[in-house]
Amino acid sequence: MLKRTGALTLALVVMTLVAACGGSTSTPPSGAGGFLVLKNVWVRSAASGGMTAAYFDITNGQLVDDELTAATSPVATSAGVHETTTDASGMMGMHEVSGVVIKAGQTQSFAPGGYHVMLIGLNKDLKAGDTVELQLTFKVSGTIKSTATVRDN
């Protein structure tokens, strides 16, 4: 496995990468064999004191499954991983989840009406074009920093 991904030997240094366009990659601990890649990271504009949600697509380039278990952001007093679901009667509700598994080699979308990172108690107005720092904690990959762009929609 290690030989197939020669990358791994180069990736021993723990690092956080913030690419342009809101993309981020993780550095995996040894043994995982690849990276998590975050794309399309955005946060919906919201007023100070309110709450909002962060959305992104995570591709798990590792050879093992990973799981997003927690999130924080300096703009929010608390943050959590939530899922919006629709019940049998058609009501859409949101609940906290203990984690979201991102299967090896697959992409998991965090998008409106589904999984999202909820940012609660915003300490400033988030206006379109602003950037927001997010820290996402994964079971395997540890904590990844990413920069989200604020959008209206």
Next chain:
Amino acid sequence: MTEPASRSASAPAPAGAPLGRRATALGVVALVAMAAVAVGLIAIVAVGDRGTAGASPTPDPKSFAYAEVKPAPPLALTDQDGNPFTMATVAGRPTLLFFGYTHCPDVCPTTVGNVNQVLEAVGSGPRVVFVSIDPERDDVAAMSTYMKYLPDAYYGLSGTPSDVNRYATGWGVQYAKTDQHADGSYAMAHTADVFLVDAQGMLRAHFPFGTQPPPITEAIRALLAETPPPVDPPATPTLEPGATATPVVPTPAPTTAPLTAAPAADLRVTVVSTSIWAGATTPVIITLGDANGQPLDGTVPMGVRIIGANETATGPDVTATAILPMGERIVSYVAYVTIPAAGPWRLDVIGADGTRGSAPITALDQGATAKVGDLAPDVDTPTLSDVGGNIKVLTTVVDAQVDERLYSTSIADARAAGRPYVLVIDSNRFRVSPACGRAITMIKYLLDRWPAVTFTHLEPFDYQVITEEPVLSGSLTDPPLNQWTKPFGMGDATWPATAMPWIFVVDGQGVIRAKYTGIIGSADVDLILSLITGNGVLGG
């Protein structure tokens, strides 16, 4: 609903716009590698564009439409300015309505985002109603704060827990607290459909959560083509190319060019009236905006004149009366003008402050119909007590939708009592025009609003109730007018019996103050009733 490309359609192009749409996986590698220079070399597994983002074909807007068109359920709550709100507040305009709450981080803002894109596409005519199902936290102040971030077209409604529950239930909307924490925080689960109500107050479509803007936009454009909104979209009402108007709809289409070029305008004039008549006095209802489109507040007196060929005015200027109807935010102006002949004319508005504006209008031939300004025919329309309570003899409206108040007072009795009345001549069953049935529905919204006014519905045609079913005494192509309808003058070549519905608005002295046919907006009636009763009249 997770399609990033359309999510970003209206947002100012953000630095973080969907990468997958612009860059290949190799591009990602390159970017990541550049960012990694300071740290060291890395490699990355190739990232394919994800499957979940695949664009789904735009659904047919008709697939969201209700098969059976019914009146929108009622609402009586409070808007973000503390004003009472009912569905009558938005009558005359297509309206999107949905339920949510201000502490909603995911579902409601997504819906708001989509709706805002729709508004950008269709202009400022439609209205949007956001009804909070979180009465514990959302009061008028909370809605006011939330609405500051939303376009002016929004109403943010709140109310008592029991009112919210009652009205939400009426809309088939459920909600419940979820995700409650020890610190008292909670979320709400709720039905997240967006409802579309037409200008006549009929519930036309519902869009499930996540419906993208295009089908909603298309549905609203279709409604705008049916009934142009009373104000805003500057000067000329929207009429989509290819839209089919019913033969009797007197909507001024953009093709009705003014006879002469309009003078330089610093007033934006929007004609609200759906029927304007030639050959006698006729009310013309307009709204006025300044050069920036901001509605005028009625403080500056306005004169109105009708301009024909060669820039000739048809008569002296007429003063327009400024009216702010109950619960409304926009001032309308009513002027009684005299237009010599049917056809296209130009309406000029001249402000006491020197401002001017104009709009094209089309005057309709009255034929033999009872004229505005004349005494209404003194007809003893049948009531429930006349027919032994057998309501099917009086109306073809189906049982559940019958409002008995429409059949309790003959217009002759209203006249004798000196009460203003609104006579609606329309058939729910014998639909000789596409507008049939709508006038009855629309008028129900005004019943509660005008307790001092008699509202009477009159079926226009002779029909028999053999068993349960009404049977027309003749054919739909040449339906026989009944004895109560005939005196109003329909049934000639100009306005045949197939031109329905009609509404006559009559004051306490028995004088016809307005009449309308075809597609009729509630503002047509509401403004005239405001004028007759002196309710909301600012001056003029």
